[in-house]
Amino acid sequence: VVAQIIDLIRKKRDGLALSQAEINAFVQGVTDGSAPDYQLSAFLMSVYLNGMSVEERVWLTQAMVHSGDVLDLSHLSARKVDKHSTGGVGDKVSLCLAPAVAACGVVVPMVSGRGLGHTGGTLDKLESIPGFKTRLSTSDFLDVVNQCGLVFAGQSDDIAPADRRLYALRDVTATVESLSLITSSIMSKKLAEGIDGLVLDVKVGSGAFMKTLDDARALAGALISVGKHCGVGVTALLTDMDQPLGLAIGNGCEMAESIEVLKGGGPGDLVELTVAIGAEMLVLGGVAEDTDEGWRAMQRVLNDGSALERLRTVISLQDGDPGVCDDESLFPQPKLTASVCADTDGFINGFDTERLGRIVVDLGGGRRQMTDIVDPSVGIMIAKKRGEAVTRGDVLATIDAAEQQALDNAIEAVRSSIDIGSQPAVHKPLILEVLR
Amino acid sequence: VVAQIIDLIRKKRDGLALSQAEINAFVQGVTDGSAPDYQLSAFLMSVYLNGMSVEERVWLTQAMVHSGDVLDLSHLSARKVDKHSTGGVGDKVSLCLAPAVAACGVVVPMVSGRGLGHTGGTLDKLESIPGFKTRLSTSDFLDVVNQCGLVFAGQSDDIAPADRRLYALRDVTATVESLSLITSSIMSKKLAEGIDGLVLDVKVGSGAFMKTLDDARALAGALISVGKHCGVGVTALLTDMDQPLGLAIGNGCEMAESIEVLKGGGPGDLVELTVAIGAEMLVLGGVAEDTDEGWRAMQRVLNDGSALERLRTVISLQDGDPGVCDDESLFPQPKLTASVCADTDGFINGFDTERLGRIVVDLGGGRRQMTDIVDPSVGIMIAKKRGEAVTRGDVLATIDAAEQQALDNAIEAVRSSIDIGSQPAVHKPLILEVLR
Numbered sequence: 001v002v003a004q005i006i007d008l009i010r011k012k013r014d015g016l017a018l019s020q021a022e023i024n025a026f027v028q029g030v031t032d033g034s035a036p037d038y039q040l041s042a043f044l045m046s047v048y049l050n051g052m053s054v055e056e057r058v059w060l061t062q063a064m065v066h067s068g069d070v071l072d073l074s075h076l077s078a079r080k081v082d083k084h085s086t087g088g089v090g091d092k093v094s095l096c097l098a099p100a101v102a103a104c105g106v107v108v109p110m111v112s113g114r115g116l117g118h119t120g121g122t123l124d125k126l127e128s129i130p131g132f133k134t135r136l137s138t139s140d141f142l143d144v145v146n147q148c149g150l151v152f153a154g155q156s157d158d159i160a161p162a163d164r165r166l167y168a169l170r171d172v173t174a175t176v177e178s179l180s181l182i183t184s185s186i187m188s189k190k191l192a193e194g195i196d197g198l199v200l201d202v203k204v205g206s207g208a209f210m211k212t213l214d215d216a217r218a219l220a221g222a223l224i225s226v227g228k229h230c231g232v233g234v235t236a237l238l239t240d241m242d243q244p245l246g247l248a249i250g251n252g253c254e255m256a257e258s259i260e261v262l263k264g265g266g267p268g269d270l271v272e273l274t275v276a277i278g279a280e281m282l283v284l285g286g287v288a289e290d291t292d293e294g295w296r297a298m299q300r301v302l303n304d305g306s307a308l309e310r311l312r313t314v315i316s317l318q319d320g321d322p323g324v325c326d327d328e329s330l331f332p333q334p335k336l337t338a339s340v341c342a343d344t345d346g347f348i349n350g351f352d353t354e355r356l357g358r359i360v361v362d363l364g365g366g367r368r369q370m371t372d373i374v375d376p377s378v379g380i381m382i383a384k385k386r387g388e389a390v391t392r393g394d395v396l397a398t399i400d401a402a403e404q405q406a407l408d409n410a411i412e413a414v415r416s417s418i419d420i421g422s423q424p425a426v427h428k429p430l431i432l433e434v435l436r
Numbered sequence: 437v438v439a440q441i442i443d444l445i446r447k448k449r450d451g452l453a454l455s456q457a458e459i460n461a462f463v464q465g466v467t468d469g470s471a472p473d474y475q476l477s478a479f480l481m482s483v484y485l486n487g488m489s490v491e492e493r494v495w496l497t498q499a500m501v502h503s504g505d506v507l508d509l510s511h512l513s514a515r516k517v518d519k520h521s522t523g524g525v526g527d528k529v530s531l532c533l534a535p536a537v538a539a540c541g542v543v544v545p546m547v548s549g550r551g552l553g554h555t556g557g558t559l560d561k562l563e564s565i566p567g568f569k570t571r572l573s574t575s576d577f578l579d580v581v582n583q584c585g586l587v588f589a590g591q592s593d594d595i596a597p598a599d600r601r602l603y604a605l606r607d608v609t610a611t612v613e614s615l616s617l618i619t620s621s622i623m624s625k626k627l628a629e630g631i632d633g634l635v636l637d638v639k640v641g642s643g644a645f646m647k648t649l650d651d652a653r654a655l656a657g658a659l660i661s662v663g664k665h666c667g668v669g670v671t672a673l674l675t676d677m678d679q680p681l682g683l684a685i686g687n688g689c690e691m692a693e694s695i696e697v698l699k700g701g702g703p704g705d706l707v708e709l710t711v712a713i714g715a716e717m718l719v720l721g722g723v724a725e726d727t728d729e730g731w732r733a734m735q736r737v738l739n740d741g742s743a744l745e746r747l748r749t750v751i752s753l754q755d756g757d758p759g760v761c762d763d764e765s766l767f768p769q770p771k772l773t774a775s776v777c778a779d780t781d782g783f784i785n786g787f788d789t790e791r792l793g794r795i796v797v798d799l800g801g802g803r804r805q806m807t808d809i810v811d812p813s814v815g816i817m818i819a820k821k822r823g824e825a826v827t828r829g830d831v832l833a834t835i836d837a838a839e840q841q842a843l844d845n846a847i848e849a850v851r852s853s854i855d856i857g858s859q860p861a862v863h864k865p866l867i868l869e870v871l872r
């Protein structure tokens with residue numbers, strides 16, 4: 001294989017397009033281990049710098065899908081739709097969304113990740129529920145989805161192993177931020193779930209991977225085009241991440257806030273995004289004619305308790321304590337709590353959102369390395385969001401911590417992450433664009 | 437170091453220039469093994485695609501020089517000058533040149549390589565002399581150079597170890613043909629010999645690595661600029677490699693042909709190039725005012741036997757049999773010999789020079805892999821060179837082989853590598869340009 005891989009490196013180095021057979025040979029070498037790391041990383045850098053055509057991205061995605069198991073959910077008559085977020089601060093939409101969409105009759109086989117760096121992970125938030133298991137065998141995964149129309153799980157080792165090997169290498173060779181590689185990585189994992197449709201939440205702003213609208217549009221466009229060629233309907237929402245989503249940042253508090261939404265309450269922006277993404281999933285899932293109908297259905301299941309009922313069921317099926325839906329004190333409780341108060345009058349003009357995410361990591365609520373253990377009890381509750389008026393002495397945020405030094409550091413850091421101005425901030429919509 | 441190397445990859449990936457400290461850290465990681473292969477290969481590909489400035493090339497060269505031993509020849513009052521060829525077919529200039537230049541009073545500490553692919557290697561040619569040793573310890577190397585003003589040796593493991601690791605990786609990651617990487621690789625090995633000057637023979641044409649004059653000019657310019665910044669005088673000759681140099685292609689026969697040159701005979705083109713390169717070395721070595729004086733000195737030592745005497749001495753000092761200088765039959769003799777005759781009248785218009793080199797490899801006289809063993813007795817003797825008239829039945833070449841099947845294959849292959857036309861070929865000079 002060495003001779004073959006070097007020919008592929010040379011072609012991509014010279015800016016030429018690879019054939020489907022060549023891309024299949026590459027992924028074969030990745031999967032069976034015959035291609036050494038040093039050749040893969042040279043290849044990845046040449047892709048980073050010279051890019052791939054839509055055709056090549058599709059072939060790479062398909063080859064990575066077939067590098068491992070592909071879930072077969074065809075025995076379920078309802079369509080299967082998943083959601084993927086590029087990651088943000090306080091982004092607990094998946095937790096509200098999956099039970100609500102399932103309650104509307106679309107199957108949601110949700111495969112999520114863990115937090116790394118300043119963004120949190122859905123699995124970590126779920127594991128703040130006492131007993132909840134996210135490591136499921138394929139048969140347990142199918143059992144749960146068969147019984148309640150949704151499941152929350154981590155990625156199995158048997159799903160897209162080629163992507164796992166490439167991702168680990170990209171992480172240490174400065175080749176993560178490649179549109180071609182991001183697209184095939186995300187899409188291969190999602191397609192291996194056996195889904196019919198996918199809604200993407202592409203975050204834009206200070207707390208997101210994509211800092212500008214143009215970058216976010218490019219990523220959304222790349223994912224939509226690959227999805228289309230692979231026969232999966234893809235809709236992308238570009239959404240604001242210049243401030244945290246909702247009020248809670250942290251694992252236990254975000255889970256609790258999600259339960260509020262499923263009870264018909266919760267912060268307005270979180271509800272709005274849950275309903276908007278859910279409406280698109282219902283359209284792709286064939287249970288709503290259009291997004292208006294989807295919005296109405298989503299609002300109904302959030303208000304009539306049927307979405308919350310789905311959450312209770314899935315928690316039970318995954319060995320968690322559904323009592324958390326009625327008693328917030330069952331979540332791990334913080335040792336220390338303190339408030340950050342305004343030292344001036346004015347208006348909240350904005351947040352250093354990425355920094356807020358990093359403060360939670362520093363409190364112990366996130367990971368610097370994949371092997372770090374996450375503390376579900378720590379976090380930040382924002383009290384005032386962008387545009388709100390503040391008076392000197394008002395509480396801006398509450399911090400939950402496990403030790404005094406971390407709490408003291410967080411108080412100052414949170415204060416300097418909140419920008420208070422003398423004029424109200426210009427209103428910014430939460431949903432910037434929808435691409436289909 | 438992992439964190440540091442990834443920052444350097446990212447910078448080079450983004451087309452930014454590295455600082456001297458960053459390049460030193462990179463070479464440190466290469467030399468001490470702390471940087472893993474997969475990071476080095478991603479870095480090499482980003483250098484391949486984004487290039488390096490002259491400053492970066494100089495820093496990389498200097499860091500690689502100091503990754504290992506640097507020879508100290510300062511006890512010798514004469515200047516030390518070496519020659520480097522980018523490799524051609526029938527290129528035995530080093531064998532004629534080193535004894536002649538040493539006879540003129542310039543020290544030549546010549547470090548050479550082995551043949552790989554279609555080009556031969558000086559060490560393999562020397563080893564056709566019974567007993568001749570090219571693996572010398574540093575103290576043996578210094579002994580020989582002290583006693584006769586020249587030495588022929590292979591690269592020691594202690595010279596530029598960073599280059600050796602990078603070169604091995606470049607070979608398997610399609611990152612060989614980078615001007616920045618070629619320049620620092622060649623110059624680091626040469627500078628570690630402790631030389632004052634270097635003459636480059638950059639081959640251009642069908643038998644060379646550089647197929648066009650523009651490519652050859654770019655490489656020569658890159659090497660000269662790095663040499664200048666490192667305080668070493670560099671002169672580059674761009675020379676024709678559209679036909680083999682001299683008549684002999686093969687290890688023993690090339691050594692024998694070189695001895696002819698040192699006796700004042702030999703093919704005209706080989707003598708011309710030996711004298712031209714030698715003249716430049718004498719100017720850089722401070723024993724000739726200008727190249728005219730250098731030409732005269734070179735011609736004198738080739739004709740008066742003093743150059744041959746130097747060869748005898750160095751052969752003896754390196755454990756070889758100096759009798760080969762008087763008796764060609766002491767070289768390993770071929771088992772089988774056959775002639776290739778013209779099947780038409782006409783003029784020699786040209787050669788597929790690279791193919792002639794590959795035929796000698798197929799005969800057993802070269803290497804496909806570094807571990808192959810070379811047969812010194814096989815080869816091709818060209819009988820007619822470009823521009824000469826031929827009559828049907830004339831001998832075009834003689835082939836020396838070790839077995840019948842290989843000989844039969846070679847006869848047809850050699851015939852089809854020689855282009856006979858009805859009109860004489862336009863004359864092409866051997867020395868195309870001299871860059872200083």
